[in-house]
Amino acid sequence: MTLAIVIITLAASTPGIASAQTSTTGSGTYAALGDSIAAGVGLQPLPQPTASDVQCGRTAQSYPTIVAARTGLSLVTAACSGAKAGDLFTKQAVSGPNIPAQLNTAYASGQPQLITITAGANDAHWASFIRTCYTTNCATQTATTIANGYLAVLQVKLYIAFSSIQLRSHGTPPPVVITGYYNPTSASCAQLQTNVTPAELTWIAGETNALNQTIQNVSRHYSFVKFVPVDFTGHDLCSSSSWVQGLADPQPFHPTAAGQAVIADDVLRNL
Numbered sequence: 001m002t003l004a005i006v007i008i009t010l011a012a013s014t015p016g017i018a019s020a021q022t023s024t025t026g027s028g029t030y031a032a033l034g035d036s037i038a039a040g041v042g043l044q045p046l047p048q049p050t051a052s053d054v055q056c057g058r059t060a061q062s063y064p065t066i067v068a069a070r071t072g073l074s075l076v077t078a079a080c081s082g083a084k085a086g087d088l089f090t091k092q093a094v095s096g097p098n099i100p101a102q103l104n105t106a107y108a109s110g111q112p113q114l115i116t117i118t119a120g121a122n123d124a125h126w127a128s129f130i131r132t133c134y135t136t137n138c139a140t141q142t143a144t145t146i147a148n149g150y151l152a153v154l155q156v157k158l159y160i161a162f163s164s165i166q167l168r169s170h171g172t173p174p175p176v177v178i179t180g181y182y183n184p185t186s187a188s189c190a191q192l193q194t195n196v197t198p199a200e201l202t203w204i205a206g207e208t209n210a211l212n213q214t215i216q217n218v219s220r221h222y223s224f225v226k227f228v229p230v231d232f233t234g235h236d237l238c239s240s241s242s243w244v245q246g247l248a249d250p251q252p253f254h255p256t257a258a259g260q261a262v263i264a265d266d267v268l269r270n271l
Contacts, residue, residue, distance in 0.1 A: 028113030030073035031106035032064030033088055037181075038079035038118040040065070040260055042251030055096055056080035061257040064116060066264035071271070073113060078102035085119040085157035089164045103161070107168050115165065116267055117178040123154040124211050130184070130204070130253060134195055139203040147207050151214045158218040162225055173224040177267050180212040182232035182244075184253045189238040228270045230263055 032038055040062025046053050047060065058077060059065075068075035080099050083092055092099035106112055121127070124147060132138040165173050183205050190198045212229060219227040235243040235258075243259030245251050255263065 028073050029076050029109065030064070030068050030071060030114045031112040032075060032077040032079050032116050033102040033106060034079045034118035035083045035122055036081035036251070036254060038062060038064060038116070039081050041081050042245050042249060042254050043257055043260065052099070055094065056099065061260050063260045063264040063267065066261060067116065067267050070268060071114065076106060076112065078105035079118070082122060083119060084122045085154055085161055088117070088119060088161040103164055103168065111169055111174060113174055115174055115176045117176065120154050120211055120215050121181055123157060124150045126211070129207065133200045133204060137200065139197070139199040147210070151210060155214055155218055158215065162218065162222045166222070175271065176225045177228055177270060178215060178219055178225060179263060179267065180215060180227065180229040181208060182230045183208045184232070184237050184244045186236040186238055192238045226270050228266050230266055232259065
């Protein structure tokens, strides 16, 4: 914990740590890091997947694939289903061979020209809370207290991850884009799905905002990091044109191909 305290103190007392390299098109590599959203789980398989691709659920319709194609950068993806923010700098324990620290993969052949990250939802145990909302009751003070505790730990992990990028880059880090998370539900779900209440939908919205605020609060201490919000308003799980995989789809609550394309657009607009 001492290391974490030192990193937090440094970041908090030095706004705008380090300057980013600004070129993000042309030759070079693009490292895509993060969780199942960055991996693109539940969508079209890669044409020639590696064992790691299969293990991590990486697909051909993930937003990093789109970003790489439109920037002309060579994609190095380490995103993996189930990954937490800590797995950016430590190996990810999974069934089968453990996944190396994602930043190790990103820097294996030198410094990338661009890094994107989608991480934090698994640290917040987001999937577990969503399941609770749909099976019992998540809109309780106990659930809120537990969720806030998870977010406090996430904050420390993000400071360590961003500081690790700075150190690996010898003080000249590439641009880093970290995405926020969309709310997969809306008030209309109360009419369509009787096992979730309006109070629970309000709780989901509030905790989604808290997760995004935590990520943004850490990001603003690093000048090379850009927080990019992701908003699926009007295209949630219960809409007529959803960007979210439904309960009968391969990976419920994850983006559809259309949702992944929207995230890619959000990232590209902020480069």
